[in-house]
Amino acid sequence: MSASRKSASKNSKAVAAPTGSRLPLLLVALVVLAVGAGGYFWWQRGPAFVVRRDADQNILLVTIDTLRGDALSSYGGPAETPHLDALARHGARFTFAHAHAVVTLVSHTSILSGQLPYEHGVRDNSGYRVKDGTATLATRLKALGFSTGAFVGGFPLAKRFGLTPGFDVYDDQMPEMSGDKTFSMPERPANEVVSRAVAWIGQQPGKFFEWVHVFDAHSPYRPPPEFAAKYSAEPYYGEVAWIDQSLGPLFDRLATLSRPTTVIVTSDHGESLGEHGEATHGMFAYESTLHVPLIIATVTPRESRSTRGVVIDAPVRHMDIVPTVLDAIGAPADTTMPGSSLGDLIRTGRGADRPSYFESMTYNLVRGWAPLRGVLVSKDKYIDLPLPELYDLASDPKEAQNLAASKADRARVLLGTLKTYNMAPPSRPGRESADAVANLKSLGYISGSAPARDHYTDADDPKNLAGLDRDLHTASEYSQSGRTQEAIALLKKVIGMRPDTADAYMSLSYAYWQLGQPNNAIATLEGGIKAGAPDRDIRIRLGIYLAESHTDYQRAITVLEGLPESDVEALSGLGIAYIDAKRFADARRTLQKALVLDPTNGLALQNLGVNALSAFEAGGAKDPALLKEAQDFLTRSLKADPTLAGAYTAYGVTMSHMGKKGDAIVAWQKAVELDPSDSNTLYNLWLELARAGRRDEAVTYGRQFLVATPPNFQPQERAEIARYIGR
Ligand SMILES: [Zn+2]
Numbered sequence: 231m232s233a234s235r236k237s238a239s240k241n242s243k244a245v246a247a248p249t250g251s252r253l254p255l256l257l258v259a260l261v262v263l264a265v266g267a268g269g270y271f272w273w274q275r276g277p278a279f280v281v282r283r284d285a286d287q288n289i290l291l292v293t294i295d296t297l298r299g300d301a302l303s304s305y306g307g308p309a310e311t312p313h314l315d316a317l318a319r320h321g322a323r324f325t326f327a328h329a330h331a332v333v334t335l336v337s338h339t340s341i342l343s344g345q346l347p348y349e350h351g352v353r354d355n356s357g358y359r360v361k362d363g364t365a366t367l368a369t370r371l372k373a374l375g376f377s378t379g380a381f382v383g384g385f386p387l388a389k390r391f392g393l394t395p396g397f398d399v400y401d402d403q404m405p406e407m408s409g410d411k412t413f414s415m416p417e418r419p420a421n422e423v424v425s426r427a428v429a430w431i432g433q434q435p436g437k438f439f440e441w442v443h444v445f446d447a448h449s450p451y452r453p454p455p456e457f458a459a460k461y462s463a464e465p466y467y468g469e470v471a472w473i474d475q476s477l478g479p480l481f482d483r484l485a486t487l488s489r490p491t492t493v494i495v496t497s498d499h500g501e502s503l504g505e506h507g508e509a510t511h512g513m514f515a516y517e518s519t520l521h522v523p524l525i526i527a528t529v530t531p532r533e534s535r536s537t538r539g540v541v542i543d544a545p546v547r548h549m550d551i552v553p554t555v556l557d558a559i560g561a562p563a564d565t566t567m568p569g570s571s572l573g574d575l576i577r578t579g580r581g582a583d584r585p586s587y588f589e590s591m592t593y594n595l596v597r598g599w600a601p602l603r604g605v606l607v608s609k610d611k612y613i614d615l616p617l618p619e620l621y622d623l624a625s626d627p628k629e630a631q632n633l634a635a636s637k638a639d640r641a642r643v644l645l646g647t648l649k650t651y652n653m654a655p656p657s658r659p660g661r662e663s664a665d666a667v668a669n670l671k672s673l674g675y676i677s678g679s680a681p682a683r684d685h686y687t688d689a690d691d692p693k694n695l696a697g698l699d700r701d702l703h704t705a706s707e708y709s710q711s712g713r714t715q716e717a718i719a720l721l722k723k724v725i726g727m728r729p730d731t732a733d734a735y736m737s738l739s740y741a742y743w744q745l746g747q748p749n750n751a752i753a754t755l756e757g758g759i760k761a762g763a764p765d766r767d768i769r770i771r772l773g774i775y776l777a778e779s780h781t782d783y784q785r786a787i788t789v790l791e792g793l794p795e796s797d798v799e800a801l802s803g804l805g806i807a808y809i810d811a812k813r814f815a816d817a818r819r820t821l822q823k824a825l826v827l828d829p830t831n832g833l834a835l836q837n838l839g840v841n842a843l844s845a846f847e848a849g850g851a852k853d854p855a856l857l858k859e860a861q862d863f864l865t866r867s868l869k870a871d872p873t874l875a876g877a878y879t880a881y882g883v884t885m886s887h888m889g890k891k892g893d894a895i896v897a898w899q900k901a902v903e904l905d906p907s908d909s910n911t912l913y914n915l916w917l918e919l920a921r922a923g924r925r926d927e928a929v930t931y932g933r934q935f936l937v938a939t940p941p942n943f944q945p946q947e948r949a950e951i952a953r954y955i956g957r
Pocket residue numbers: 295296333334335498499
């Protein structure tokens with residue numbers, strides 16, 4: 231990809247500059263930059279930045295998802311990022327900061343808890359939830375009298391994943407998205423996240439801790455038109471520049487407060503952009519994804535931007551962020567934490583060496599590949615895989631030269647260091663009870679969540695499997711651009727090559743589901759379980775498809791019942807199956823559990839409404855309290871997510887039962903506006919409008935029904951409507 235080519239040429243320029251002819255050019259560039267940035271020589275002015283030690287200050291943590299360590303212009307990157315560069319210019323900019331993981335939830339849990347992945351226990355996005363009782367910046371600062379607010383922009387950090395404790399407000403409003411979240415997930419744009427974060431600041435009477443997470447740099451890269459045009463060759467950097475512009479009002483707002491704010495900016499992981507054969511992130515842990523930016527600055531009302539920025543090249547880690555904040559506000563250090571404050575390092579430029587543990591477990595968990603772990607000691611990096619890797623990042627920052635064989639002694643020492651961390655296989659989410667395993671066996675499934683293997687060969691090394699990962703990404707792109715048959719062919723090829731690739735079965739079944747072939751979708755998932763792929767996510771999806779296709783609710787219940795009750799989607803699927811089985815009390819109990827995990831989940835609220843409505847319709851007594859219950863849940867559901875067509879449909883049916891035909895029509899009109907293919911609701915609309923004598927509108931929706939419904943479906947209704955239109 232062009233990005234890696236550009237980075238490489240940038241690098242060679244940096245090496246060439248000090249040796250001669252290019253030096254004057256570089257100086258000219260610096261002067262122009264400095265004048266452009268405010269007309270003064272910033273590197274000479276003011277006292278050097280130190281972290282403010284003050285109990286009475288605000289703390290702002292900004293995490294920019296998927297931001298490479300070298301993307302910001304203050305880091306020499308190609309994106310124009312004036313707002314973040316201004317922070318760096320007056321604060322501390324770390325050039326050698328590292329994450330402990332390369333996927334969102336794992337890394338954020340480390341940032342917010344100060345713990346390593348094996349300590350907090352979250353090893354992947356899917357299937358894990360932060361343990362209750364985990365101490366985070368939010369719980370710690372809340373206890374110290376701070377108001378606490380979180381504003382997150384991407385699905386992997388939604389409420390359901392358990393980072394909410396300690397936050398007064400946890401704002402994760404995003405459009406609901408069903409289906410395949412492997413490569414593409416719900417998100418909301420940075421400017422929306424920031425505008426809510428800024429509004430919240432205005433409501434805080436005292437000191438606050440705010441966390442702002444923006445997700446735009448995550449693939450797919452689709453910056454707004456202005457940035458898309460400017461960065462047409464490299465839309466990823468267009469997203470980065472757009473994020474910087476969106477963050478501007480947040481930093482501006484801080485400068486108007488009476489209290490100073492310590493600001494910490496980092497990313498959870500980077501993005502490979504094709505380097506080392508990886509398209510995005512989550513497979514390897516090379517510097518393109520493990521190296522992160524880290525900027526710490528203070529924004530004050532008066533003296534803002536008067537300090538001289540410092541650049542720290544010493545190694546630092548995400549786990550140092552929580553201790554740094556505790557130090558800044560004068561709270562006692564927590565000696566159980568593995569990291570330590572960066573305050574003294576910033577002040578003196580010196581400190582003890584900070585070795586760093588890292589891992590990438592996703593493909594071990596979902597594809598059975600070798601687990602990836604490693605350690606950074608000063609500028610040496612060791613990656614423990616069946617084919618081990620050793621890099622000297624000081625001379626080889628792009629990790630082009632594996633020294634594991636030529637410097638075997640150094641590799642052995644670093645492996646020894648790595649072994650001082652916990653090397654036990656990750657405990658897998660969703661370990662079933664013995665009963666559940668027996669139930670699955672009775673359905674002919676062999677459970678794939680057998681204990682993790684303890685031996686992996688070269689064939690399991692991700693370096694030998696990168697081509698397969700590329701195929702899976704290509705299949706996802708085919709799928710998203712409507713080339714479903716090509717996606718299906720490619721996914722089948724992947725499964726043929728490596729039958730334990732759980733996410734290939736998931737994507738293949740989703741393709742069939744999208745094509746309106748639920749039986750193929752279900753058979754694909756069953757095939758994955760039988761082939762011994764890690765089966766937790768497959769089972770959840772299987773249960774949901776069985777439930778949502780209304781083909782076999784009993785089988786759906788058997789598949790879903792044994793799963794631990796920590797997954798919103800599994801609970802929702804089980805709730806739907808219980809509704810079909812007319813087990814309304816079980817459905818209510820199950821869906822309420824989903825709501826406990828995710829209190830503003832629109833779909834869970836919708837399903838609770840549908841459950842009450844179904845109980846009303848099935849009951850002989852026609853209990854009006856059930857209608858009231860349905861109305862309440864559906865109203866809350868639409869408040870949480872106004873794009874839920876199904877909630878409007880059910881709301882209309884509820885209104886109709888209450889005799890409020892006008893309200894029913896309005897709700898159904900909204901439903902078919904959102905989902906023009908919903909033939910049942912189109913029929914309902916036609917019928918009520920015809921009964922109300924509103925012929926023109928009835929004809930419109932009647933025609934829409936005839937278009938939306940295939941000729942051999944619902945023949946009676948088609949004939950009825952055709953007669954009405956012809957009259
Ligand atoms: Zn992320």
